[in-house]
C-alpha cells in the first residue's frame with residue numbers, strides 16, 4: 048500500500064530550518080507519531096505532494112520554501128501600539144512586555160490573535176503578527192510508519208479517529 052488520497056498515514060518527522068543541519072523546530076517521534084488523513088486538506092500542499100506514493104518504511108527528506116509554507120515575512124504585519132493597552136487594573140502588565148514573548152490579544156471583532164512582542168519602547172510596543180514560521184524555509188525528514196485505508200466514518204468527518212486522531 049502506498050500513500051494516496053483517503054489513506055491514513057502515520058509518520059515521524061524532524062522539522063528543521065532550511066536543511067538537515069538547520070535549527071531544530073519540531074520533532075515527532077514513533078511513540079506519538081503524526082497521524083493524518085491524506086488529501087483531506089489542512090496540511091501544506093507541498094508536504095503532501097512530497098509524500099505521495101511512499102510506502103511503509105520509506106524515509107523522506109525534503110524542503111519547502113517559505114513562500115510555499117507559512118509565507119514570506121511581512122513587514123506590514125508589524126504594528127506599533129500604545130503601551131496603555133497593556134494596563135490591567137491600572138497596572139502595566141510588565142510580564143507581557145518582554146521581547147519575543149508571544150501574547151494573545153483580541154482584535155476589534157473580538158477574535159483571538161497571536162502576536163510576538165518585537166520591541167518594547169518608552170511609550171509604544173512593536174507587535175509582530177506574522178506566523179511564527181513566516182519567512183522560514185522548512186526542511187522535513189522522517190519515516191513512514193503506517194498506511195491504512197480510512198474508514199467510511201473518517202472520510203465522512205474528514206479526519207482521523209483513534210490513536211493520534213480525534214476521540215469522539
Ligand SMILES: [Zn+2]
Nearest residue numbers: 204206208213
Ligand atoms: Zn470525527
